Amino acid sequence: MTETPGTLLAALRAEPPLVQCLTNYVAMNIAANVVLAAGASPAMVADVEEAEEFAGIAGAVTVNIGTLSPPFIAGAKAAIAGASAAGHPWVFDPVACQATSYRRRVAADLVALKPTIIRGNASEILSLAGEASSGQGVDGRDPVAVAEDGARRLAEESGSVVAVTGETDFVTDGARAVRIEGGSPLMPMNTALGCSLTCLCGAYAAVSSDPFDAAVGALAHFAAAGARAHEKAEGAGTFAPHFLDALQAVTPEALDAEAVIHNVAEVTS
Numbered sequence: 001m002t003e004t005p006g007t008l009l010a011a012l013r014a015e016p017p018l019v020q021c022l023t024n025y026v027a028m029n030i031a032a033n034v035v036l037a038a039g040a041s042p043a044m045v046a047d048v049e050e051a052e053e054f055a056g057i058a059g060a061v062t063v064n065i066g067t068l069s070p071p072f073i074a075g076a077k078a079a080i081a082g083a084s085a086a087g088h089p090w091v092f093d094p095v096a097c098q099a100t101s102y103r104r105r106v107a108a109d110l111v112a113l114k115p116t117i118i119r120g121n122a123s124e125i126l127s128l129a130g131e132a133s134s135g136q137g138v139d140g141r142d143p144v145a146v147a148e149d150g151a152r153r154l155a156e157e158s159g160s161v162v163a164v165t166g167e168t169d170f171v172t173d174g175a176r177a178v179r180i181e182g183g184s185p186l187m188p189m190n191t192a193l194g195c196s197l198t199c200l201c202g203a204y205a206a207v208s209s210d211p212f213d214a215a216v217g218a219l220a221h222f223a224a225a226g227a228r229a230h231e232k233a234e235g236a237g238t239f240a241p242h243f244l245d246a247l248q249a250v251t252p253e254a255l256d257a258e259a260v261i262h263n264v265a266e267v268t269s
């Protein structure tokens with residue numbers, strides 16, 4: 001990795017990027033707080049009337065289909081057009097894309113628009129890769145390990161970096177791959193933390209020259225903050241404020257020291 005998570009965190013805090021987050025109703029507030037605590041600047045600007053123009057001034061766009069509707073998708077496509085025209089990264093979160101034919105269709109349409117990074121749980125990534133998925137609505141029900149081959153193939157076919165999250169995260173661009181350890185089992189008990197991580201991927205992508213490093217950086221930041229918060233939390237409820245505190249408190253040096261990142265050997269079959 002040319003840019004370590006700590007190097008990217010230092011860059012993000014030195015010049016906080018503006019991140020245009022088109023996310024769902026559930027995630028709107030927590031995702032903004034997560035991006036702010038990490039050190040960047042979120043803006044939930046989603047309407048078709050202004051989404052394309054705003055993408056020209058944002059460092060990155062993130063699109064999440066958690067509570068999708070035709071007007072939301074129109075705004076998302078406008079924002080993606082604006083980001084693409086400006087040469088800015090955009091990140092896709094295919095929430096519950098396995099659940100309905102509408103979601104499957106919209107997710108495939110958005111993948112065709114070449115996201116810089118795709119971030120989802122294992123059930124969502126399996127579905128995007130055309131494999132059977134056990135996802136229950138927005139909640140992942142498949143182990144990350146089962147989605148690794150599909151993630152590699154999806155990355156090769158789409159040209160996107162694919163980040164699969166769960167107990168141990170997996171990131172690949174089709175050629176490179178790493179696993180990231182850390183976090184807490186209390187994280188999936190806090191709604192919209194995955195959605196918030198997608199927005200943070202946008203912040204890291206805005207300050208990075210390599211989307212693979214950006215995805216690894218954002219996931220490592222979550223893993224380190226999640227592990228720290230786990231030590232202090234008494235349960236799902238008290239985890240949330242400790243997690244925000246930890247996202248803010250972790251320094252670039254501590255992030256590089258605490259990140260547990262394993263390179264995965266290339267599969268040559």
Ligand SMILES: Nc1ncnc2c1ncn2[C@@H]1O[C@H](COP(=O)(O)OP(=O)(O)O)[C@@H](O)[C@H]1O
Nearest residue numbers: 121165166167182183184185187188193194222
């Ligand atoms: N069992 C677990 N142990 C540790 N970290 C977890 C666990 N499950 C999820 N996470 C972390 O929670 C965050 C959100 O991931 P995930 O729950 O997979 O996304 P989503 O909310 O989209 O389903 C990621 O940082 C991931 O690493």
Ligand SMILES: Cc1ncsc1CCOP(=O)(O)O
Nearest residue numbers: 024026066138192193194195
């Ligand atoms: C509960 C819920 N319903 C629609 S979107 C959403 C939030 C999903 O958040 P995450 O994917 O981060 O768990």
Ligand SMILES: [Mg+2]
Nearest residue numbers: 095121194195
């Ligand atoms: Mg999700």
